Amino acid sequence: DQQVKQNSPSLSVQEGRISILNCDYTNSMFDYFLWYKKYPAEGPTFLISISSIKDKNEDGRFTVFLNKSAKHLSLHIVPSQPGDSAVYFCAASLNNAGNMLTFGGGTRLMVKP
Amino acid sequence: KAGVTQTPRYLIKTRGQQVTLSCSPISGHRSVSWYQQTPGQGLQFLFEYFSETQRNKGNFPGRFSGRQFSNSRSEMNVSTLELGDSALYLCASSLVWSSGANVLTFGAGSRLTVL
Numbered sequence: 001d002q003q004v005k006q007n008s009p010s011l012s013v014q015e016g017r018i019s020i021l022n023c024d025y026t027n028s029m030f031d032y033f034l035w036y037k038k039y040p041a042e043g044p045t046f047l048i049s050i051s052s053i054k055d056k057n058e059d060g061r062f063t064v065f066l067n068k069s070a071k072h073l074s075l076h077i078v079p080s081q082p083g084d085s086a087v088y089f090c091a092a093s094l095n096n097a098g099n100m101l102t103f104g105g106g107t108r109l110m111v112k113p
Numbered sequence: 114k115a116g117v118t119q120t121p122r123y124l125i126k127t128r129g130q131q132v133t134l135s136c137s138p139i140s141g142h143r144s145v146s147w148y149q150q151t152p153g154q155g156l157q158f159l160f161e162y163f164s165e166t167q168r169n170k171g172n173f174p175g176r177f178s179g180r181q182f183s184n185s186r187s188e189m190n191v192s193t194l195e196l197g198d199s200a201l202y203l204c205a206s207s208l209v210w211s212s213g214a215n216v217l218t219f220g221a222g223s224r225l226t227v228l
Contacts, residue, residue: 034216043117043203043219044156089156099146099207099215100169103156 003027004092006104013111019077021107023090026071030092034101035064035075038087047088048075080111115140117206117220125226131192134223138185138206144168145187146217147179150201159202162187163209191225199227 004025013019023033031052036044050057050064050073057064063076077084087108091101118137126132138145147159158171162181179189185206191198201224205217 036219041221043205043221045219046216049216091156098161098163098168099144099205099217100158100161100171101146101148101156101217102158103148105155 002105003030004090004102004104006088006090006107008107009105010108010110013080013109015082015111015113016079019075019080019084019109019111021075021077021088021090021109023073023075023104024071025073025092027092027094027102028068028071029094030102031095032093033064033066033073034091034093035062036089036091036103037084038089038106044089077109080109082111082113085109085111117204117218119202119204119220119223121223122221123224123226125228126194127228128194128196130194131190132194132225133188133190134202134204134225136187136189136204136206136220138187138204139218142206142208142218143185144207144209144215145181145185146205146207147187147189148203148205148219149173150203150222151197151199156203159189194227196227199225201225 034049035047038044066073087106090104144163146161161169181187201222203222205219207215
């Protein structure tokens with residue numbers, strides 16, 4: 001039973017345009033949601049997070065939106081740059097479960113120059 | 114400062130063998146987590162250690178085990194290897210063990226191939 005799902009395995013976007021990566025979850029008890037980016041041959045790196053009590057968090061070009069009623073979150077990258085090409089994972093955690101993260105399957109983003 | 118270091122980076126084993134993977138966390142980080150990444154299952158949580166104690170365990174068979182030493186370094190062991198254990202094993206460290214808001218810093222991983 002996949003509690004966190006990223007239904008789009010890949011996404012292709014033109015440089016300068018907006019990239020929108022989506023993530024759905026089933027466990028309403030999740031307290032925090034995080035996005036990680038992974039380049040080949042490297043470990044995932046933290047991008048941005050959001051608490052379940054918020055509906056938006058921004059950090060530069062990256063904005064995460066959370067819709068708790070729909071159990072859906074999205075990551076917006078504006079403007080997209082070729083260096084953003086990577087695999088993006090959304091992850092969720094419970095407040096009483098330490099650093100245990102439940103990851104989605106990932107979305108490969110390709111930003112074309 | 115140095116990141117999370119995992120050794121070895123690549124290794125090949127045969128079915129039935131055992132393997133030990135090592136992880137050195139960022140200096141000062143006391144929590145170490147392990148994840149398995151496979152093409153079919155994505156990133157799955159294996160276990161987490163803090164202050165030499167296992168705090169959480171994922172849904173993996175008992176062939177998967179780990180430990181943490183007093184210097185926060187961690188090892189994981191997989192016994193009686195199966196073909197399905199072929200994966201990238203990622204270690205992540207964090208300053209503390211508390212709420213899920215902690216940011217994990219991942220190492221580059223150890224890629225295990227079981228033949």
